[in-house]
Amino acid sequence: MIRRIETHLTMAPTPASTRRAGRRHPLATTALLVVGLLATGGAYALATTTATAETTAASAELIDEGGKLFAANCASCHGMNAEGTAAGPTLIGAGALAVDFQVGTGRMPMAASGPQAELKPVQFTQAQIDAMAAWVADLAPGPAVPPDRYIAGDGDAAHGAELFRINCAMCHNVAGAGGALTEGKWAPGLAGVDPVHIYGAMVTGPQNMPVFSDLNLTPEDKNDIITYLLYVQENPSVGGWDLGSLGPVSEGLFIWIFGLGALVGVTIWLTAKSN
C-alpha cells in the first residue's frame, strides 16, 4: 500500500521537468498535482483502517513516507532537515503532538504570514499527518500523541473547570468562547475542537499560547480540563440564551438595542392618541 502512494508522491514535486519540452499546457503541472493528491488522498482514505494500526509502530517505512511529505510540503519554511529558516522555526524536538496539532487543525501549512496562523480546512489525511509526525518525532524526542485515556473526557469536570479558570480562562474566556490578544492576535474559541488537539495545544504551546507541560498540569488534569470543555459544549447554558458567552459585549449590545428599543416603543405607544 505504501509503495503505491510513493509513486503518486514522487510525481507531485517535479515542476521543473514539465518545462523541458515547452509545449505542455501551462496548467499541466497543477493538474498533475491535483490528480496526484486526489489519488493519494483516496488511497489513504481506503487504507486508513489498516494504516492506523501501522502508525503505532512508527515503522521505518512510515518515517520515510513522512519525510517525503515533509520535504514536499513543509521544507520550504522549516528547512529540508527541519532545522528552521528565517520563515519558520526548527521542528527538531517539536514532537509528534505538535505536528498532529498544527497540521491536524489546518493551521499548517500556513496560509499566509500574519499575526497568527489561521484555521483552514485540513490539507492532509490523518494517515499522512501521522507519517509526518513520525518523521518529526524521529528527529529528536518530543511530546508524543497521548494515549486515549487522557483525552477521553471522562474526568472530573468541576476540577477541570477550576483549572481552566486559573490557567486558561483569561485568554480563552470562561466558557471557552475565545478572546482578543495584542496586536491582532486572538485566543480561538474551543467549541468543537477535537480533544487530542486541546491536549496537544496545552502540551506544545502553539504560537503564542504558553506551554502547560505534564509537569505543570498532569495528564489527568488535562483530561479534567477536556471533560469540562466537553461538558460546557454539551450542556446548554443554565441562564438561557448565552449570546455567544461573550459576556458584557454581546449582552450589553443586546440590552441597548432590544431592551431600550422596547422601552422607546412603549413610551411612544403610551403617549400616542388612540385611533
Add this chain to the structure above:
Amino acid sequence: MAEAHDSAHGGETPGTAVAQQQDHSAPAPAVAVVRSDRFPNPGFPPERLRVTDLDPKKEKQAERTISALFFLSIIGSVFAVAAYILFPIDNLDPSTIRLNNMFLGIGITLGLLGVGIGAVHWSKALMHGHELVEERHPTRGSDESRERAVEIFREANAESGFTRRSLVRNTLIGAVIATPIPAIALFRDLAPAKDPVALLKHTMWDTGVRLARDPSGTPIKASEVTIGSAFHVIPEGLAELEYHRLEEKAKAAVLLMRLPVDELNEDPAKADWSYDGIVAYSKICTHVGCPVALYEQQTHHLLCPCHQSQFDVADHCKVIFGPAARPLPQLPITVDDEGYLVAQSDFTEPVGPSFWERAL
C-alpha cells in the same frame, strides 16, 4: 396648553421678532394692509373622536380586547405557579434551572404585562377622551393660611414651653445629636483593624517561601518550568490558610514564566532576581488591580484584559501600551537545596494600583 400658546406670541420666538420691529416704526407708505403684531390664538384643533367613540362595534371590540388582556394576565399568574410546581429545580441537575426560570418568567411576564397593557389600552380607547385645560395654581398659599400656620407655631410654643423651658430644650437637642454616635463607632470598626497602608505594602512572600501551584498548593521545581511555560503561582501555605485566604491571594498572586535566556533583557541591578530565564511577576495590574495573565509566549507580552495595558516580560515588564503607570513588580526568586523555586524576599515595592500613601 393655553399658556403655552400665549407665551409663543410674546415675541420670544424668532419668527415673530421681525414683525414686531416693523410695527414700532411707521407703516411703509406703499403697504395698505394693516398688520397685527400678534398671530391670532389658533385655539385647539378640532377634537378628533376616536373610533371607539364613533363606532359601537369598535367600542365593543376594544372592551373584549381589554378583558382578554386581563384574562391573559390571570392565566399567566396561574401558569407561573403551575410551572413552579411542574418544573422543580433539581439540585443535582443544573439544567432544570433553565426550564424552571423560563416558564416562571413567561408566566410572571404575562401576568404583569397583561394588567399593564390592558389598563393603558382601557384608558386610551374607552375612558372619557375629551381634551381639557387645567390652569396651574399658584404655589404661594393664601395670606389667611400663612397667618394660620404662624399662629399654630406660636400656640405650640406657648403650650409646650419650648423656648421657656430651656433646660428641656437643650437636653433634647443634645440627645438627638448623640443618637447617631454609636452608629459612627460601629461603622468605624468596619475599617481594617491594622494600618491599611502596612497591609498594602506587604504580602505573604518572604525569604525562602516556596512558589506553589494555584490552586493545589504543590511547590514547583525549577526543572519543571519548561521554556515557554506559564505557571499560576501562590505562596506555599496560602492554600492552607484558615482566615483571609482570598485577601492574601489577591496580593500574593504571581505569574511565573520561563523565557529563553538570550531573549531576556534584564536590569543589571535585578540580574539575580531570575533563575535561568525563569521570572516571577506580580499578577496584579498596577492600573486598577485586575489579574494580568494573558501571556503570549513568543512576543513575551502580558495583556491586562480590563483596560488593555500591555507589559513586556522580556524587558522587566515595562508598560508598552495602555493606562498602567508602572511596570509589574518583580518577585526576586532563586532555588533552594532541593531544587524548588523560592522567593528571595517579599516584593520590594507595593503590588497593585496606586494608593494615597504609596511613595512613587
